[in-house]
Amino acid sequence: MPTRQLTTTSGDFCLSNSPDVRKHLGTYGLTPPAVESFDVQAQRCLRLLATKTTPIEKFQYLVHLKATNVHLFYRLLSQNIKELTPLIYTPTVGEACVRWHEIWTQPEGMYLSFSDRGNLRQILDNWPHEVEITVLTDGSRILGLGDLGVNGMGIPVGKLSLYTACAGIRPEATLPLTLDLGTNNKALREDPLYMGSRVPKVTPEEEKEFLDELMVALTDKWPNIVIQFEDFKNPFPALERYQNTYSMFNDDVQGTGAVIVGGFINAVKASGVPVKDHKAIFLGAGSAGVGVAKQIVEFFKKEGLTEEEARRKFWFVDSNGLVTLDRGDKLADHKVYFARDDNNGRQYQSLARLIDYVQPTILMGLSTIGGAFNKEILQKMAKLNNHPVIFPLSNPSSKSECTFEEAVLNTEGRCLFASGSPFPSMEYNGKLLTPGQGNNMYVFPGIGLGAILSKATSVTQDMIYASAESLSTSLNKQEVADGWLYPDIRRIRDVSVVVTRGVIRAAQQNGVDRASELRNLSDEELDAYIVESMYDPFKDGEQLGEEVANLVAQTNQSNDVNGITNGVAHSHL
Numbered sequence: 001m002p003t004r005q006l007t008t009t010s011g012d013f014c015l016s017n018s019p020d021v022r023k024h025l026g027t028y029g030l031t032p033p034a035v036e037s038f039d040v041q042a043q044r045c046l047r048l049l050a051t052k053t054t055p056i057e058k059f060q061y062l063v064h065l066k067a068t069n070v071h072l073f074y075r076l077l078s079q080n081i082k083e084l085t086p087l088i089y090t091p092t093v094g095e096a097c098v099r100w101h102e103i104w105t106q107p108e109g110m111y112l113s114f115s116d117r118g119n120l121r122q123i124l125d126n127w128p129h130e131v132e133i134t135v136l137t138d139g140s141r142i143l144g145l146g147d148l149g150v151n152g153m154g155i156p157v158g159k160l161s162l163y164t165a166c167a168g169i170r171p172e173a174t175l176p177l178t179l180d181l182g183t184n185n186k187a188l189r190e191d192p193l194y195m196g197s198r199v200p201k202v203t204p205e206e207e208k209e210f211l212d213e214l215m216v217a218l219t220d221k222w223p224n225i226v227i228q229f230e231d232f233k234n235p236f237p238a239l240e241r242y243q244n245t246y247s248m249f250n251d252d253v254q255g256t257g258a259v260i261v262g263g264f265i266n267a268v269k270a271s272g273v274p275v276k277d278h279k280a281i282f283l284g285a286g287s288a289g290v291g292v293a294k295q296i297v298e299f300f301k302k303e304g305l306t307e308e309e310a311r312r313k314f315w316f317v318d319s320n321g322l323v324t325l326d327r328g329d330k331l332a333d334h335k336v337y338f339a340r341d342d343n344n345g346r347q348y349q350s351l352a353r354l355i356d357y358v359q360p361t362i363l364m365g366l367s368t369i370g371g372a373f374n375k376e377i378l379q380k381m382a383k384l385n386n387h388p389v390i391f392p393l394s395n396p397s398s399k400s401e402c403t404f405e406e407a408v409l410n411t412e413g414r415c416l417f418a419s420g421s422p423f424p425s426m427e428y429n430g431k432l433l434t435p436g437q438g439n440n441m442y443v444f445p446g447i448g449l450g451a452i453l454s455k456a457t458s459v460t461q462d463m464i465y466a467s468a469e470s471l472s473t474s475l476n477k478q479e480v481a482d483g484w485l486y487p488d489i490r491r492i493r494d495v496s497v498v499v500t501r502g503v504i505r506a507a508q509q510n511g512v513d514r515a516s517e518l519r520n521l522s523d524e525e526l527d528a529y530i531v532e533s534m535y536d537p538f539k540d541g542e543q544l545g546e547e548v549a550n551l552v553a554q555t556n557q558s559n560d561v562n563g564i565t566n567g568v569a570h571s572h573l
């Protein structure tokens with residue numbers, strides 16, 4: 001009798017298991033007698049979810065469901081991605097992170113502390129699965145909510161759930177990882193329930209040494225692992241240091257850049273304004289703002305502008321006003337590239353005055369300042385443009401620079417809109433208007449899956465840009481006809497296949513792929529290969545039952561009874 005190890009235990013108590021399977025697993029009698037289809041179970045879950053009155057209660061219920069029946073969780077998520085994503089991801093995950101120390105009930109990933117250095121490789125051995133991808137954060141800039149220390153774990157967990165739901169990466173092949181490097185959030189450090197080290201954030205030099213050890217440890221343990229950095233206050237040093245030597249990328253800089261370019265390409269078409277005539281004001285000059293602008297520069301260059309012409313189409317505002325070379329402070333390195341040198345000493349007064357001066361076609365918000373695009377700002381944009389591009393991208397919803405409704409009402413429904421967190425559709429002048437969601441969830445699953453399948457040795461700029469271009473082409477005819485900038489999120493698995501293909505092709509062109517068997521596949525063959533490799537909770541949920549049923553059948557045939565199956569083959573339980 002083969003003693004096959006089942007890869008997951010979370011299906012053990014599954015109500016869809018047949019009596020034979022239950023007997024085999026030793027769970028007979030431990031679940032209610034009915035054998036239920038997944039549809040019936042999903043119905044129960046949705047009803048239960050509806051009884052929870054607050055988003056955080058719904059979040060907690062979904063955490064519990066994932067822990068107890070992973071396939072059912074992913075079936076539910078896949079079938080209701082539009083409705084459930086806001087509960088496991090932005091905006092609810094923001095509240096969950098703020099309250100992580102109060103609501104935590106079970107481990108869902110790994111924590112590595114600064115005091116663990118020297119032993120990181122050994123500690124990774126405690127993780128029980130083979131890992132293909134990790135999302136890691138130090139919690140120092142969680143969405144627009146600031147430094148939340150190890151409370152930030154909600155972000156890797158949420159992002160990796162989307163990796164599974166949107167790109168079919170097997171749940172057990174994902175590792176949520178939180179680095180406990182101290183926190184500058186004093187209130188958390190002093191909270192008796194806080195679960196991280198109660199020390200201030202380590203220095204950049206200490207962080208660098210820790211990350212160096214971690215990158216070596218992760219790739220020694222799992223040589224093909226893809227590593228996604230997420231929500232670091234200053235992500236640039238690590239990105240620069242590791243991007244050519246590891247299969248890694250920074251989602252906030254690169255994923256966000258790609259997703260916004262993906263929607264921006266469509267917005268530029270819809271605006272009717274030639275590329276060369278666009279001008280952009282960015283409120284927020286952090287990792288996401290600069291990441292987005294850098295990718296747009298790439299797009300402008302492909303459209304025929306020189307790099308210098310492209311660079312000068314941006315005006316950045318940070319917490320100290322317009323970013324200029326002559327304003328008297330030492331600019332952070334990442335801001336210098338876009339800093340203006342043509343301000344002639346004029347003082348920045350307000351966003352409204354800057355709009356009067358620049359006359360932009362595009363307004364991007366990556367500032368964490370909720371409501372910053374007020375009525376006056378939006379009306380100015382509407383006056384200047386037939387179709388102003390308004391992208392309030394800060395998360396969660398409370399930090400969004402404006403709501404969809406505000407943008408629509410103050411631009412007479414003419415704006416081309418995308419926000420970081422979801423807003424509901426609305427009727428305006430008898431027309432149903434649907435907002436775009438410019439969130440990196442449209443691309444990071446495909447970037448990660450593309451890197452995994454191509455066995456990329458690094459994640460190149462071309463791979464990132466390919467994800468943006470692929471996204472922009474993934475809208476169907478109806479979505480294009482309706483003027484959407486992003487495809488319907490309910491089609492995200494199809495979209496991820498397109499993005500993954502683009503990423504793999506770029507890896508091949510750059511020669512960073514190690515999966516040589518994929519090089520000669522046609523696009524159709526490659527798509528089929530991608531789909532085939534994706535975890536599908538609708539198939540795989542049944543697979544556990546089938547695997548056990550096969551074992552039972554084999555046991556019956558061979559009559560080779562061992563301790564585990566003893567009672568199954570011959571019992572009449």
Ligand SMILES: NC(=O)C1=CN([C@@H]2O[C@H](COP(=O)(O)OP(=O)(O)OC[C@H]3O[C@@H](n4cnc5c(N)ncnc54)[C@H](OP(=O)(O)O)[C@@H]3O)[C@@H](O)[C@H]2O)C=CC1
Nearest residue numbers: 143144256284285286287288318319367394395420439440
């Ligand atoms: N939609 C999406 O997919 C994504 C959205 N985001 C969101 O973008 C936001 C920013 O993220 P990130 O760039 O990483 O964060 P950072 O902390 O790196 O950047 C925030 C920027 O906003 C500036 N800022 C702060 N206050 C003001 C103010 N009053 N007026 C103007 N600018 C201000 C900061 O200025 P200073 O530099 O002077 O401190 C900084 O440049 C977050 O809310 C995040 O959730 C991020 C990634 C993806």
Ligand SMILES: CC(=O)C(=O)O
Nearest residue numbers: 143231252395439440
């Ligand atoms: C979406 C995302 O990555 C962020 O807000 O940080």
Ligand SMILES: [Mg+2]
Nearest residue numbers: 230231251252
């Ligand atoms: Mg992020």
